[in-house]
Amino acid sequence: WKLVYSGDTRPCNDLAHFGKGATIMIHEATFETEMKTDAIEKFHSTTQEAIDVGNAMNARFIMLTHFSQRYPKIPVFDDSCKNVAIAFDLMQISPHDITHFHRIVPALRALYEDLER
Numbered sequence: 001w002k003l004v005y006s007g008d009t010r011p012c013n014d015l016a017h018f019g020k021g022a023t024i025m026i027h028e029a030t031f032e033t034e035m036k037t038d039a040i041e042k043f044h045s046t047t048q049e050a051i052d053v054g055n056a057m058n059a060r061f062i063m064l065t066h067f068s069q070r071y072p073k074i075p076v077f078d079d080s081c082k083n084v085a086i087a088f089d090l091m092q093i094s095p096h097d098i099t100h101f102h103r104i105v106p107a108l109r110a111l112y113e114d115l116e117r
Contacts, residue, residue: 011049016056025059028066
């Protein structure tokens with residue numbers, strides 16, 4: 001079992017190297033993919049950049065966190081990413097449930113879609 005955690009930072013090749021084969025990688029995804037310029041200026045990562053780091057290390061699961069409070073919605077990423085999930089403040093998940101955590105994404109998308117209306 002191997003846990004890799006990345007704080008507020010730009011994508012880091014060293015993290016991908018030392019995190020090779022991680023069971024779970026937790027990575028901030030402050031900005032949406034289209035906001036890469038803002039992410040660079042503020043030394044944060046986009047959703048896709050965080051997913052790319054997890055994929056580069058062959059992480060079994062990727063947990064995205066630390067989203068910008070500027071928009072009340074979950075990060076946008078491809079539904080085919082079955083190893084990607086999102087975390088929120090005070091969320092708890094057990095190691096036993098880690099293989100299922102991607103299943104909450106559709107419910108969260110529906111919830112936040114209703115909040116935007």
